[in-house]
Amino acid sequence: MTGKLITFEGPDGAGKTSALNAIVAQIQPQLGDRLVVTREPGGNQISESIRQIILDRHNTAMDKRTEALLYAAARRQHIVQKILPALKGDQLVLCDRFIDSSIAYQGAGRGIGEDAVATMNEFATEGLTPDLTLYFDVDAAVGLKRIQTHRQDEINRLDVEALSFHHRVQAAYLRLLAANPDRIKRVDASQSLDQVVAQGLAIIQTKLPQYFTTEGKSKL
């Protein structure tokens, strides 16, 4: 496979989706239809249906292992139906969240165990690992405050968890960052959105220069 997979990770409200959209706006003219933008849970009809079930605030009875399995099932379908075909077709895939979210949220946040969730996801991913992960680093409380202030209509079942849950998620992300220095790069998400976008884009262009020429034209 010659395509590349870049994932965007971080606590809720870190600004991943905002930054991803701004980065896409900048590189889409160069990459055209060689660029694939997607998200987890979701990215295809089956996985989007699973997303609705997982994030529905009425599903308060959902067991934590059921939740972990549903994220992994959505991921499996996403990989098979969208990510692998794109990578086989030499495309650059930008994905809003991936396996690190499961390790941080279900492994640490829910307390299932980071190693157990990583092992369980091996079955879903068959070892597929991102080529690059941008970690949007912001204090969990700051991220939640951004959501509560600006995004009342989209608050989901995980957003409303206690601050202690989100602190466990953030701590797990920082452990992943420390353990995977080649793959996971930190973006200071406490900056202005423009600064966040500039830092994220610079990391992508440094790590995957083959997609960008000095003239600003795609080499794909």
Ligand SMILES: Nc1ncnc2c1ncn2[C@@H]1O[C@H](COP(=O)(O)OP(=O)(O)OP(=O)(O)O)[C@@H](O)[C@H]1O
């Ligand atoms: N750098 C920033 N500074 C201040 N506010 C920001 C910044 N980036 C994004 N926001 C705002 O914070 C809110 C959350 O942003 P966004 O949806 O991009 O975060 P996210 O990391 O994708 O969150 P989630 O994982 O919960 O979907 C939005 O209202 C957005 O406008």
Ligand SMILES: Cc1cn([C@H]2C[C@H](O)[C@@H](COP(=O)(O)O)O2)c(=O)[nH]c1=O
């Ligand atoms: C992939 C994935 C996601 N989550 C959580 C993280 C968020 O709270 C929601 C997704 O909502 P977003 O607005 O699209 O960020 O789901 C998780 O707990 N585990 C996962 O594997």
